Amino acid sequence: MSQTTTTPGLPGQEERAQRGPVLRKGIGPTPTGWFDPRGRALGTWAFSVNRITGLGLVFYLYLHLAVLSLLLAGESNWNDFLEIATTWVFLGLDVLLLFGILFHGLNGIRVALVGTGIVPGRQQALFWAFTVIGTLTLAYGAIHILGSA
């Protein structure tokens, strides 16, 4: 087992050398620390999910443009796509998309309200309030989307 070289005098070096959450692995989060939110506060989890949903939505933006390009190829191509897009699997992915939009959007409002100083120091209350709003909206959207099948 390899031992990390320690400089005497710095506090908590033995703890940091142990395996475990990012919290113990160095002074402050690494540049890519948001990938591993274990052992961190609720806000870091929200930040990580916000980024994951954001990257997913960027991917979806280009996927959406690619799908809409089928319209250029004419009616028959679009109708073929509609047959696939109205299956349960694709409608389920629509609900996943709705989750991504709701989480990213509502968390974005929370971050903007706190970051601009409009509602300072109310991160957690806003998080839970938006979680309730988001869950209810997602449930309504899911029933509407899946119920149309």
Added chain:
Amino acid sequence: MATVAPTRPRPAKRRPVPAGTSVRAWWWTVITGAALLVLLLVHMVAHHFVVEEVGGLRSYQQVLEYIGNPLIFTIECFFLVTVTTHALMGLRSVLLDMGFGARARRRIDAGLWVLGFATVAYGFFLVGTLASRA
């Protein structure tokens, strides 16, 4: 047992005065995000909650009629620019968090500008072509 030093600085009582490119980028992300809340709501409702088809998806003719409306055309164009700007600024902040050097950061910025212009140009072409068929 030694105490583990806190990994985050404690929040300052005074808010630091924002300045610099990153802060401007953050503000643009907030502004485009706020605009997206309205535009995306209109887009989602118009596409998934108005049409009485499975999944709210429009048929080919319905899409042409929809995009042929000048008001909808304008809203969709504005939506395209806003969503592309917001998406690529978010992507930029993720990439810059990877800790690249100054040269790589300039390349990332240039690449994202090119990608953004290409995306908007293609989107305009797509929407314009469909509107002309209406």
